Structures are given as structure tokens and as C-alpha cells.
Amino acid sequence: MGLRGKLLLPILFGFVGFAIVIHFYWGESLQRDKRASILAQEKVLLKTLEPIINRSLLGGDLATIHNTLNNTLETHKDRWVQVALFNNEGQQLYPLSELTPLDQNNITLTHPLSLNDDAPGTIKLTINITDELQIEKQHIVDFEIFTLMLFAALGLISAIWQNFVIRRPVLRLEEAATELAEGDYTIQLPYDGNDEISNLTAAFNTMGESLLSSKQSLQEAVRIARTNEVRTSTVLNNIADGIITINESAIIESFTPAASDIFGYEEAEVIGKNIMTLIPKELQQGDLKELEHYISTHNPFIIGKRIEVEGQRKNGEIFPLELSINEMPLDDHYLFSGIARDITERKHTAKLKDEFVSTVSHELRTPLTSINGALRLINGGALGEVPDQLKEMLSLASTNSERLLLLINDILDMQKIEAGNIDFNPHAIEVSHFIQQAAEINRGYADQYNVRINIIENSLKCHIDADPDRLMQVMCNLLSNAIKFSPPDSSVDIHIQNNNAAIRICVTDHGAGIPQDFQEKLYDKFTQADSSNTRKPGSTGLGLSISKAIIERHGGEIGFTTEDGVGTCFWFEIPIEEDEFGENEAELPRKVSAR
Amino acid sequence: MKHTQHPMVAMLSALLLYLLSGAVVEAQEADQETFSVGVIPQFDAQKIYEIWSPILKQLEKATGHHFRLQGTPTISEFEKEFNAGRFDFAYMNPYNLLLANREQGYIPLVRDVEKQLHGILVVKKENPMNSPAALNGKKVSFPAPNALGASLMVRADLHDIFNVDIEPHYVRTHSSVFLNVVLGLTIAGGGVQKTLNQQPAAIRNQLKVIYRTRDVAPHPFAAHPRVPQKIIAQVKNALLEMGRTEHGKTMLNKVPVYSIGPGSIADYTPLNKIGLERFYKE
Numbered sequence: 001m002g003l004r005g006k007l008l009l010p011i012l013f014g015f016v017g018f019a020i021v022i023h024f025y026w027g028e029s030l031q032r033d034k035r036a037s038i039l040a041q042e043k044v045l046l047k048t049l050e051p052i053i054n055r056s057l058l059g060g061d062l063a064t065i066h067n068t069l070n071n072t073l074e075t076h077k078d079r080w081v082q083v084a085l086f087n088n089e090g091q092q093l094y095p096l097s098e099l100t101p102l103d104q105n106n107i108t109l110t111h112p113l114s115l116n117d118d119a120p121g122t123i124k125l126t127i128n129i130t131d132e133l134q135i136e137k138q139h140i141v142d143f144e145i146f147t148l149m150l151f152a153a154l155g156l157i158s159a160i161w162q163n164f165v166i167r168r169p170v171l172r173l174e175e176a177a178t179e180l181a182e183g184d185y186t187i188q189l190p191y192d193g194n195d196e197i198s199n200l201t202a203a204f205n206t207m208g209e210s211l212l213s214s215k216q217s218l219q220e221a222v223r224i225a226r227t228n229e230v231r232t233s234t235v236l237n238n239i240a241d242g243i244i245t246i247n248e249s250a251i252i253e254s255f256t257p258a259a260s261d262i263f264g265y266e267e268a269e270v271i272g273k274n275i276m277t278l279i280p281k282e283l284q285q286g287d288l289k290e291l292e293h294y295i296s297t298h299n300p301f302i303i304g305k306r307i308e309v310e311g312q313r314k315n316g317e318i319f320p321l322e323l324s325i326n327e328m329p330l331d332d333h334y335l336f337s338g339i340a341r342d343i344t345e346r347k348h349t350a351k352l353k354d355e356f357v358s359t360v361s362h363e364l365r366t367p368l369t370s371i372n373g374a375l376r377l378i379n380g381g382a383l384g385e386v387p388d389q390l391k392e393m394l395s396l397a398s399t400n401s402e403r404l405l406l407l408i409n410d411i412l413d414m415q416k417i418e419a420g421n422i423d424f425n426p427h428a429i430e431v432s433h434f435i436q437q438a439a440e441i442n443r444g445y446a447d448q449y450n451v452r453i454n455i456i457e458n459s460l461k462c463h464i465d466a467d468p469d470r471l472m473q474v475m476c477n478l479l480s481n482a483i484k485f486s487p488p489d490s491s492v493d494i495h496i497q498n499n500n501a502a503i504r505i506c507v508t509d510h511g512a513g514i515p516q517d518f519q520e521k522l523y524d525k526f527t528q529a530d531s532s533n534t535r536k537p538g539s540t541g542l543g544l545s546i547s548k549a550i551i552e553r554h555g556g557e558i559g560f561t562t563e564d565g566v567g568t569c570f571w572f573e574i575p576i577e578e579d580e581f582g583e584n585e586a587e588l589p590r591k592v593s594a595r
Numbered sequence: 596m597k598h599t600q601h602p603m604v605a606m607l608s609a610l611l612l613y614l615l616s617g618a619v620v621e622a623q624e625a626d627q628e629t630f631s632v633g634v635i636p637q638f639d640a641q642k643i644y645e646i647w648s649p650i651l652k653q654l655e656k657a658t659g660h661h662f663r664l665q666g667t668p669t670i671s672e673f674e675k676e677f678n679a680g681r682f683d684f685a686y687m688n689p690y691n692l693l694l695a696n697r698e699q700g701y702i703p704l705v706r707d708v709e710k711q712l713h714g715i716l717v718v719k720k721e722n723p724m725n726s727p728a729a730l731n732g733k734k735v736s737f738p739a740p741n742a743l744g745a746s747l748m749v750r751a752d753l754h755d756i757f758n759v760d761i762e763p764h765y766v767r768t769h770s771s772v773f774l775n776v777v778l779g780l781t782i783a784g785g786g787v788q789k790t791l792n793q794q795p796a797a798i799r800n801q802l803k804v805i806y807r808t809r810d811v812a813p814h815p816f817a818a819h820p821r822v823p824q825k826i827i828a829q830v831k832n833a834l835l836e837m838g839r840t841e842h843g844k845t846m847l848n849k850v851p852v853y854s855i856g857p858g859s860i861a862d863y864t865p866l867n868k869i870g871l872e873r874f875y876k877e
Contacts, residue, residue, distance in 0.1 A: 060764055060775055061771045062766065062771045063768045063770030063771040063773075064767070096778075097803075439636070508789035
């Protein structure tokens with residue numbers, strides 16, 4: 001049922017109820033009242049006639065009686081059917097004719113005449129009030145019709161009024177809401193007054209304005225997003241690295257043209273496929289199987305790191321691939337972007353370089369070793385006393401040949417580490433003992449510089465799992481650097497700290513500190529703080545690079561803190577290995593002098 | 596048996612007649628030459644007014660004098676007033692005239708010259724009675740004791756000719772007489788032919804006349820001797836003149852006078868011989 005029907009329903013119910021009351025209660029009541037009223041009137045009239053009839057009856061003046069009753073009958077012919085007068089003997093004196101039989105609609109009033117104590121006769125009046133009651137009934141029907149018309153008129157007026165004040169505004173609102181739903185947010189409805197409909201219309205207008213504002217904001221945001229997307233995609237499509245987006249299930253969601261160039265797949269061929277499509281099958285069961293797991297678990301060893309893996313092109317070719325994976329947190333899920341770089345060429349170049357360096361180094365080291373050995377023999381007097389005029393020159397040759405040999409060894413180490421050709425043999429190292437050893441090994445060197453080595457322990461008895469030779473190489477590098485850059489009569493301090501997760505070993509000198517502009521390239525190869533006049537002897541510029549590579553291969557971390565004029569602390573951390581009892585033994589710090 | 600009149604009814608009737616004759620009363624107040632006119636109340640007051648008011652207006656128009664209808668509620672009241680000479684002019688039955696002529700010298704001016712007045716005796720048609728002789732000791736209705744044709748002359752003849760004694764029952768009007776007979780309340784009734792003819796057919800057809808009395812001259816219009824002869828002559832002429840016009844005749848027919856002509860006391864002297872005073876009741 002529409003709004004109009006619902007609004008008119010109360011009027012209809014009201015009318016039906018009203019009609020029922022009028023027709024079945026009020027109408028009946030009126031009829032009864034009317035009938036009683038008529039009977040009362042007739043009784044009064046008969047009472048009025050009584051004196052003249054009594055007098056005429058007693059005097060035998062029947063003519064007066066007949067005239068009176070004739071006239072009265074004539075006067076009241078609308079209601080009176082017949083009137084009869086009987087004397088006290090029951091004889092009918094009026095009318096002369098016989099009485100007509102009574103109709104069922106007729107009512108007979110019997111009025112006994114009385115005069116003093118006598119009862120001279122009786123008047124019997126028969127009336128028919130059917131017509132009057134019918135007229136009364138017709139009046140009621142007329143009233144009902146009038147009421148019906150009144151209600152109809154009221155209903156019509158009400159409908160028009162409701163149409164004007166309620167339905168039309170609501171229809172307007174409905175149409176406007178439809179237009180709003182279809183996207184026209186500019187629609188504004190006129191309203192007047194302060195009623196509920198007006199308030200609703202005003203609220204609707206406000207809603208439209210809000211939606212329009214939101215739409216405009218959204219459009220602006222979409223425009224900006226599209227611009228950014230175009231810009232980003234343009235950038236992404238034009239960079240040499242392939243960019244691949246995968247979801248948490250490792251399913252590829254985007255694939256840039258550069259990635260297509262690298263892998264040989266068209267974008268459509270790989271979208272929706274697992275990232276493993278791009279990985280050689282033989283590797284999928286190995287470490288790279290973990291890749292999928294690492295991604296899904298947001299493993300920090302994968303996420304944010306640049307790793308080298310092998311990829312497989314569409315044609316089956318397997319090639320070295322540098323992959324950098326970053327996560328993109330979205331509303332309720334993560335996406336991961338992988339930047340893939342084909343490093344075939346780079347690998348090839350590195351390999352050539354390594355081979356070149358290795359070849360050259362080996363080719364240099366063999367004769368150099370011989371030269372150095374020969375020089376040592378000569379300087380050692382194995383071939384006899386060296387003339388004084390040759391001693392200085394031979395010493396210079398020996399020193400430089402050792403230095404050259406040291407350099408070549410470092411280069412070979414570096415090359416081996418980078419090429420992955422160096423073998424690590426890790427096993428448990430008791431840290432305190434290890435540090436004592438390192439201090440002992442470097443003590444002679446320290447003495448040359450008149451520098452003390454102090455060991456300050458602040459750790460429990462614990463072990464680390466590392467290759468002792470390589471870790472000792474790191475310690476020697478750090479200690480020799482510290483000794484070299486320490487002023488005479490100063491000390492180099494070795495701190496051992498246990499933070500429960502890892503052992504941190506910190507080698508601190510009290511030298512000049514590392515200049516700011518040098519700190520960034522500290523781990524670069526062949527780098528020293530000053531490559532000219534302050535260059536210290538015995539340095540190759542590869543020590544820190546080698547140390548960094550060794551520590552990282554142990555899963556550790558290397559770093560430094562420095563303060564100009566105060567000194568420098570080089571530290572490295574190796575993940576801790578708990579002792580066999582699984583507990584840590586607390587010990588107070590103790591200062592051990594290695595000297 | 597003398598008919599008893601309720602005093603209150605008499606007063607009311609007088610009041611009604613007084614109100615109905617208001618115009619005439621006003622005229623009397625405005626002009627000293629206003630003459631009272633009495634009419635024997637054989638009809639009800641309203642009918643008398645309806646009959647006589649146009650006639651008196653016509654008289655005023657013809658004579659230039661004013662006439663006032665002076666009502667009386669009953670015949671006996673009228674008779675008393677009449678015998679006392681209260682009316683300047685009067686219309687009454689012949690026996691009243693004889694009495695008043697004797698007392699006051701009233702002179703008949705005009706009368707209906709076409710028909711003679713006589714009384715009749717009626718019984719119900721199915722009654723096998725054909726002669727008044729069988730009425731001895733029976734209840735007979737009459738309008739009033741002194742009604743000339745219907746009562747005095749019938750009773751005189753019943754007594755003098757048929758030698759029967761009846762029980763008279765006075766029922767005020769001729770119509771009541773006929774109704775009483777029709778309804779069987781009285782065995783017979785005294786009336787006049789004219790009033791019988793005026794009854795509705797339903798009544799008239801149930802009655803039959805078993806006796807007709809001797810004829811007498813009908814009701815006269817008389818003047819009191821105190822009225823100047825000139826004016827009496829004017830009135831007499833005016834009435835006779837009325838009988839010559841259709842309009843006048845129509846008015847007079849209602850009195851009823853069907854053919855008006857001059858009347859004299861000599862027309863009524865035969866009535867004296869009947870000796871109606873034996874039956875007259877004061």
C-alpha cells in the first residue's frame with residue numbers, strides 16, 4: 001500500500017465506524033424517540049378533544065362530535081388512519097361506517113373519556129406513522145449520505161493536502177535519492193518551513209553536499225593516484241631491473257617489462273602463477289624452497305635483504321639473479337615486491353676479475369716468496385756478512401717484499417671470500433681463552449708501538465660457534481689497526497660483552513678517531529684513512545673488508561664507534577652458543593693485563 | 596326537557612363571536628349610527644359570521660349606515676336577548692317573531708317567499724314504522740325545545756293530531772337529530788326538510804320521512820320599531836335589491852333565503868292558531 005493509502009486509511013476507518021454508529025445505534029434511537037414523540041403528541045391531542053366530546057356526548061350533540069372528529073381527522077389525515085368513538089355501552093358513535101381492519105403498520109391508541117367519576121365513552125385512534133418514520137429514516141440516510149460525502153470531501157481535501165505537504169516532498173526525495181544513487185550528487189531540493197519533511201529535505205541536501213564533496217575528494221585522489229601510477233609505472237617500466245609483485249601466497253600479481261626481458265615471459269603468462277615458476281626446479285627443493293616460507297612468515301633474513309639466487313628463463317636457461325624483496329603492508333594483507341636483476345654479466349666480469357687476480361697473485365706470490373726467502377737468508381747472514389753499504393738496501397727490499405706478500409695474501413683471501421672458495425670450519429670457541437690468545441699473538445706487535453693490550457671481561461663463560469682461524473684473523477686485523485693508530489704509551493682495550501643473544505667483542509684504541517668523510521668508505525677495499533704520508537706500515541687496505549666478510553659469513557655483524565681525538569671502538573658480534581649446562585655463569589668484570 | 600347550557604361554553608362562544616365581529620364593533624365606535632343585528636344561532640358562530648358578514652357589508656354600502664353582528668351563543672340566549680329588544684335588526688324563526696312582536700313590536704321586513712317552512716319526522720330507513728302513531732312513549736330527538744319546524748310544530752302535531760306522548764331528547768342541532776336516529780340512540784327525530792337535504796348522503800340515505808307538518812312562512816328579517824322608518828325602508832330595499840343580483844342571491848342563499856321578498860306580520864298570524872305556546876319552553 002502506498003503512502004497515500006496509508007494516510008487515508010484512518011479517515012476510512014473513522015468513516016466506517018461513524019457510519020456504523022449512526023446507522024445501527026443513533027438511527028435506531030432516533031426512530032424510537034420519534035415514535036414515542038408522536039404517540040405523546042397524539043395523547044395530548046386526544047386529551048384536548050376530550051372536553052368537547054364529553055359535553056357533546058352528554059348532550060347527544062353527535063353532530064358536534066362528528067364535525068369535531070371529521071375536522072380533526074381531516075387536519076391530521078397525514079397521520080390519522082381512523083378515529084372511533086364508542087359510548088359507555090360500547091356502541092360505535094363515530095364513524096358511521098364500519099372500521100377498517102388494522103394494518104400491521106398502524107398503531108391504535110385507546111383513550112378512555114372521563115368526566116368526574118363517569119366514563120362516558122372511549123376514543124380509539126389509529127395512526128400510521130410508517131411514512132413519518134420512513135421520512136425520519138430517509139433523513140438518517142440523507143445524513144449518512146451527507147456524512148459520506150463530507151468524509152469523502154475531507155478525504156479528498158486531506159489527500160490533496162497530504163499530497164501537497166507529505167507525498168510530493170517524499171516523492172521528490174525518492175526521485176532525488178534515486179538520482180543520488182545513480183551518481184548525481186549536485187541535486188538540491190527546495191524546502192520551506194521547519195517541519196519534519198523540511199528538516200529531512202535539508203538533511204538530504206546536506207548529505208548530497210557531503211557526498212559531492214567526498215566524490216570530488218575521491219576523484220582528486222583517484223586522479224592523483226592515476227598520475228602517480230602512470231608516473232610509477234613509467235619509472236618501473238623503464239628501469240633495467242625487473243620488478244615483480246607477489247602476494248603472501250607467493251603468487252605473482254605484477255610483472256614489469258624489464259622482468260619480461262629478464263625472464264622471457266610475457267606479463268600475462270606469469271600473472272597468477274607462483275614465483276617458483278621463475279626458479280629452477282632443481283633448486284625448488286633446496287634453499288629456495290625456504291624462500292616461499294620466508295616470504296609468508298616475513299622472515300627478516302629475507303625481507304629487506306638483497307640476496308643472490310638463480311633464476312630460470314622461459315627458455316630454460318638458468319642464470320644468476322640478484323633479488324631484493326620488500327614487503328608492502330596494505331589494509332589487511334601484505335604484498336611483496338621483488339626487484340630482480342640479471343647479474344649474469346656482472347658475475348661473469350667478477351669471475352674474470354677473480355681469475356685474473358688469482359692468477360696474477362699466484363704468479364706473483366710464488367716468485368715473491370722466493371725473493372723474500374732469499375732476502376731473509378741474505379739478511380740473516382746465511383750467505384755471509386752483508387756489507388754495510390748493502391744492508392740498508394737489502395733491509396728495504398726485504399720489508400717491501402714482505403709488505404707485497406702480505407698484500408697478495410690479503411688479495412687472495414678477499415678473492416676467495418668473494419668467490420665463495422674459502423672454507424669455514426666452525427666449532428665451539430671459548431671466548432675468554434680465544435681473546436687471551438689474540439692478545440698474546442699481537443703483543444709483540446704492540447710492543448713495537450709501545451702500546452699495552454688490556455682485556456676487560458664482562459661475560460659469562462660462554463662459547464661461540466666460529467672458525468677460530470678466521471675469527472683470529474679478524475681479531476688480529478682489529479688489534480693491529482688499533483695498535484697502529486694508538487699513540488705511544490697508550491693502551492688498546494678489549495671488551496667482551498654478553499647480551500644473551502650474542503657476544504660482542506670491542507677493540508678500543510685511544511687514537512685520533514676516524515675522520516667523518518672517511519667513515520662511509522671504511523670497509524671499501526684498498527682504503528686507508530690517509531693514503532699518503534700517514535700511511536702506516538703493514539696495512540693493505542683490505543683488512544676491514546676481509547673482516548666484515550668473515551663476520552657476516554658467521555651470521556654476525558661488525559661496526560664501529562669513533563670520537564674525534566678520543567679514540568675508536570671496533571666491535572663485532574657473533575651469535576652466542578650456550579654451554580652444555582644451558583646456563584650462564586655470572587662473573588664480575590675483571591681487568592686482565594695482557595702485558 | 597330544557598337543554599342546559601354550560602356557562603363557560605356560553606362565555607367562550609360569546610367571546611368568539613365578539614372577536615369575529617371585531618370589524619363591525621370598531622365601526623360602531625366610529626359612528627353613532629350603528630345598528631345591532633342578531634341572528635338565531637342555528638349554526639355555529641363561525642358559520643354565522645361567514646354568512647352574515649358579507650350581507651351586512653353590502654347593507655352598509657347600500658345604506659351608508661353601520662351594522663354590527665351581535666352574537667349569542669345559544670338559541671335560548673338569543674331568544675332572551677331578542678325578546679328584551681336588544682337587537683335593532685334580527686333574523687329569527689317565525690315563532691320567535693310572534694313572541695317578540697308581541698313583546699317589542701318587531702316588524703318583519705323580508706322573508707323567503709319561495710318555500711314554506713314545515714317540520715318533518717324521520718326514522719331509520721329499515722324501521723318498518725310508517726306513522727308517528729307508533730311513537731307513543733318512545734325517545735324522539737329534537738334540536739331544541741323551541742325550534743319552530745323541527746320541534747314545536749312536530750311536537751304540537753304529535754300531540755294534537757296523533758295523540759302520542761313521546762320522550763323528547765334535545766340534541767342542539769338538526770345534524771345531531773339525524774345522527775341520533777341513524778345511530779339508533781333515538782327512534783325518531785324532528786327536523787326540517789332543508790336540513791335533511793343538507794345531510795351527507797351516508798346519513799340522508801339511512802333515513803326516511805314518516806311525517807310532514809303544516810306549512811308556515813319561513814324565517815323573516817325583522818326590525819325593532821325604535822329604528823327610524825327611513826332607515827328601515829333603506830334596509831328593506833337594500834335587501835330586496837340584493838335578491839335581484841347574482842352576487843346578492845349567492846349571499847342570501849347561504850342564509851338560506853332562496854327568493855327574497857317583502858314580509859309582513861300577517862304572514863305569521865296563522866301560526867298563532869296552532870297554539871305553540873303550549874310547547875314553548877322559556
